[in-house]
Amino acid sequence: MEESRKKFVGFIDKALATASTMHRDELLFSYKGIPYPRAFYSPETFKALESFEARSDDVILAAYPKSGTNWLSQILTDLIAISQKKTPGSESSVNAEEPEEFPYLEAGDAEKFERMTKLPSPRFMVTNLRPENLPQSIFKNNAKILLLIRNPKDVATSYYHFSNGVTTVPSYETWDDFFTDFMTKKTAWGCYLEYLSEWNKYADKENIMTITYEEIKENPALSVKNIATFFGIALTEEQLQLVVERSSFQSMKKNSDKTHGSFGKVLFRKGGVSDWKNLFSEDQNVKMDKAFEEHIAGTTLGKKLKYDLYCKA
Template identity: 85%
Template sequence: MEKSRKTFVDAIDKMIAAASSMHPDELLFSYNGILYPAAVCSREVFQALESFEARSDDVILAGYPKSGTNWLSQILTDLIAISQKKTPGRESSVNAEDVQEFPYLEVGDAEKYERMMKLPSPRFMVTHLRPENLPKSIFKNKVKILLLIRNPKDVAASFYHFSNGLATLPSYETWDDFFTDFMTKKMAWGCYFEYLSEWNKYADQENIMTVTYEEVKENPALAVKNIATFFGIPLTEEQLQLVVERCSFQSMKKNSEKTHGTFGNIIFRKGCVSDWKNLFLEDHNQKMDKAFEEHIAGTKLGKKLKYDLYCKA
C-alpha cells in the first residue's frame, strides 16, 4: 500500500478509536463559536495553524463536510501526480521516502505544521474551514484554492447518514432531530449557510475557482479539464480519461477499503444528486428554502448552486 494511503487510513482508525471511548456529550467542542469533533481537531492545532506558512504553489481544496471533498481529492492528487510526470495509481508514483501528512489542514497534532515545512512542493491540502479561520498566509501568498460547494439539501441528507455511521460525530435517532441541529448551527464545522456566505466574500478572487458537486457529476471530463487548466496542469486526452475513470463513484467505492479502510463504506454511500428527496418533507423544504433565500440566494455562490433546479421539490 502506498505510504501516504497508509498514513491516511491509520490516522482515521486512530480518530475513530479515540471517539469510541468518549461520552456523546464530549464528541464536539467549540472554538471561536464553531463546533468541531474533539477526536479530529483540537484547540492546540487551531492555535498552531494560525502561524502556518503557506507556499504560493500549494494546492488547496476547500469544501464543507459532505460536499464531495474525498471525490475531488482523488481528482487533484491524480492531477498533481500527472504534473510530476507520474502515472496516477501506480506504486511508483509515490516516493516512499517522502514524509506524508494527513491532508486535512485542521486535522492532526500541533506539530504537523513543522513537519509540513519539509514536504516537497506542491503540497496538497484539504480543509472544511471557513476562510476567516484559515492561516492568513494562504491569502497573502495567493495560494490557488478549489472551492467545492454542493446543494444544501443533499449536504444535509449526506451529513445525516454520515453522522450515524461515524463514531467521531454525534448520532441521531431521527432525521427530524438531525435537521433541527443542521438548521440551528449545531453541526461540526458550523452552519453551512454561514460557510457559503463567508466564502462568497472571496469568490471573485482570481486565485479561487468554485465548482459545484452537481456540475462535476454532470460532466466529469469537462470539470477535470477546467480544474487542470486552473492549476496550470497540461493533460493529454489519455491522461484526462484516466483521471475521469479513476474518479468515478463506482471506481472509488470499489477501491475504498484500500484507500480509506473501514471508513470507506461510510464515505462512499451513494454518490448521487437529489437523495434529499428520500428524507425531506414539506416542512423541511419550507424551512431550508427560507434559510437559503435569507442567507445566500442572489449571491455569486447562491446562483452557482442552481437551487431551483436541484432543491425544489
Template identity: 75%
Template sequence: MEKSRKKFTDTIDKAVAAANRMQRDELLFNYKGILYPVTFCSPEVFRAMESFEARSDDIILAGYPKSGTNWVGQILSDLVAIFEKKMKNKESSVNEEELEEFPYFEIGDTGKYERMNKLPSPRLMVTHLLPENLPTSVFKNKAKILLLIRNPKDLATSFYHFSNVMSPLPSYETWDDFFTAFMTKKMPWGCYFEYLSAWNKYADDENVMVLTYEELKENPAQGVKNIADFFGICLNEKELQSVVERSSFQAMKKNSQKTHGAFGNVLFRKGVVSDWKNLFSEDQNEKMDKAFEEHIGGTKLGTKLKYEVYCKS
C-alpha cells in the same frame, strides 16, 4: 498513481477507536464559536496552524463536510501525480510514507505544520474551515483554492447518514432531530449557510475557482479538465480519461478499503443528486428555502448552486 495512504488510514482508525469509548456529549468541542470533533481536531492544533506558511503553488481544496471533498481530493491527487511525473519530481530516495501528512489542514498534531513547511511543492491540502479560520498566509501568498460547494438539501441528507455511521460525530435517532441541529447551527464545522456566505466574499478572487458537486456529476471530463487548467496542469486525452475513470463513484467505492481504511465502509454511500427528496417534509423544504434566500440568495455562490433546479420539488 496510488500514493501511500498509511497516515490517512491510521489517523481515521485512531479517531474512530477513541470515539467509540466516548459519550455522545463528549464528541464535540467549541472553538471560536464553532463545533469540531475532539478525536480529529484540538485547540492546540488550531493555534499551531497559524504558523503555517502557504506557497503560491499550493493546491488547496476547500469544502464543507459532505460536499464531495473526498471525491475531488482523489481527482487532485491524480493530477498532482501526473504533474510530478512530468516534472520528474518522483526521482527521490526519500520514503514517500515519511513525507505523507493527513491532507486536512485542521486535523493532525501540533508538529504537523513545521513538517509541512519542509515538504516539496506542489503540496495538496484539504479543509472544511471558514476562510477566516485558515492560516493568514493562504491569502497573503495567493495560494490557489478550489472551492467545492453542493446543494444544501443533498448535503444535509448525506451528512445525516454519515453522522449515524461515523462514531467521531454525534448520531441522531431521527432525520427530524438531525434537521433541527443542521438548521440551528449545531453541526461540526459550523453552519453551512454561514460557510457559503463567508466564502462568497472570495468568489471573485482570481486565485479561487468555484466548482459545484452537481456540475462535476453532470460532466466529469469537463470538470476535471477545468480543475487541471486552473492549477496549470496539462493533460493529454489518455491522462484525462484515466483521472475521470479512477475518480468515478464505483471505482472509489471499490478501492475504499485501500484508500480510506475502516472509513471506506461508511464514506461512499450513494453519490447521487436529489436524494433529499427521500427525507424532506414540506415544512422542512420551506424552512431551508427561506434560510438559503436569507443567507446567499442572489449571491454568486447562490446562483452557482442552481437552487431552483436542484432544491425545488
C-alpha cells in the same frame, strides 16, 4: 507506498477508536463559536495553524463536509501526479498520491506544520474551515484554492447518514432531530449556509475557482479539464480519461477499503444528486428554502448552486 497509506488509514482508525470511548456530549468542542469533532481536531492545532506559512504553489481544496471532498481529493492527487510526469495509480506516483501528512490542514497534532515545511512542492491540502479561520498566509501568498460547493439539501442528507455511520460525531435517532440541529448550528463544522456566505466574500478572487458537486456529476471530463487548467496542469486526452475513470464513484467505492480503511464504507454511500427528496418533509423544505434566501440567494455562490434546479421538488 503501502507504508504511507497505512499511516493515512491509521490516523483515521485511531480517531474512530478514540471517539468510540467518548460520551455523546464529549464528541464536539467549540473553537471560535464553531463545533468540531474532538477526535480529529484540537484547540492547540487550531492555534498553531494561525502561523502556518502557505506557498504560492500549494494546491488547496476547500469544502464543507459531505460536499464531495474525497471525490475531488482523488482528482487533485491524480492531477498532481501528472504534473510531476507520473502515471496516476502507478508505483512512480507515490509522492503525489500518498500524503506524508494527513491532508486535512486543521486535523492532527500541532507539530504537523513544522513537518510540512519540509514537504516538497506542490503540497496538497484539504480544509473544511471558513476563510476567516484559515491562516492569512494562504490569501497573502495567493495560494490557489479550489472551492467545492453542493446543494444544501443533499449536504444535509449526506451528513445525516454519515453521522449515523461513524463514531466521531453525534448520531441521531431520527432525521427530524438531525435536521433541527443542522439548521440551528449545533452540528460539527457549524452552519453550512453561513459557510457559503463567508466564502462568497472571496468567490471573485483570481486565485479561487468555485466548482459545484452537481456540475462535476453532469460532466466529469469537462470539470477535470477546467480544474487542471486552473492549476496550470497540461493533460493529454488519455490522461484526462484516466483521471475521470479513477475518480468515478464505482472505482472509488471499490477501492475504499485500501484508501480509507473502515471509514470508506461510510464515505462512499450513494454519490448521487437529489437524495434529499427521500427525507425532507414539506415543512423542512420551506425552512431550508427560506434560510437559503436569507443567507446566500442572489450572491455569486448562490447563483452557481442553481438552487431552483436542484432543491425545488
